[in-house]
Amino acid sequence: MLNQVALIGRLTRDVDLRKTQSGKEVGQFILAVNRSYKNAQGNVDADFISCQVWHNADVLSKYTHKGSLISITGQIQTGSYDNKQGQRVYTTDIVVDHFDFLESKSSGTQPIQNNHQSQQQNDDQTPIISGDDLPF
Template sequence: MNNVNLIGRLTKDVDLRYTSNGVAVANFSIAVNRPFSNQQGNNDADFFNCVVWRRIAENTANYCKKGSQVGISGRLQSRSFDGQDGKKVYITEVVAENVQFLDTRNGNDNNKQKEQNKSDLQNNQSNSSNENGEPVDIDNDDLPF
């Protein structure tokens, strides 16, 4: 049995190309968090190269970008080729048969808006004053976002 299910975030924008026969093929990689913490208390991630074909490839390229969260189901596939130095190169990748877009359509736009609001507030901190005209010290921990 060869079945893979992953949930992760795209590490870069999807690379969409077409074969000489006009079949769409997209390549991308996703970062998947490990379910445990390392000795420093941080969660490490594993990175997986993925390939998807036809209409799913076009949809993935059109609706997902770096940072988008996706769910992938498919299979592992290994292939090899001779590298430029003459050595055999082995590649294992996930051939996705289904890609679920887990972010809301406006999710990334909302995140950008939140970051912009936070940036605006931080830039205005030096110009903030109370009723007496004295500067007000606002800590980032006090921000609601």
């Protein structure tokens, strides 16, 4: 069985870096990923995908910000919990195994390589979401 996801997109906000009770760092973020087709109005829609990063979460948090273009690979993880009203809430997240920075922090356009991750190239068929396209 295979459960692997590869995405390229932009952070919708800065990575939310937290520590577990045992002191392990975890980062949570939403990745805006353009769809590969246009809607009826001729625009490209985006999906907003919830992600968690455990390995090198501090590095991702330190070197990215809202609008940063990154690539990730990981697995889909589903879960559920009961909210305050007693209703069951189902969740779907990508648990990130690997990430790459696809532009420099200062210029916002040039690919860079991170010491902890190897760089992956964006192919010409993947649409790019600019930071100005984010709704928040």
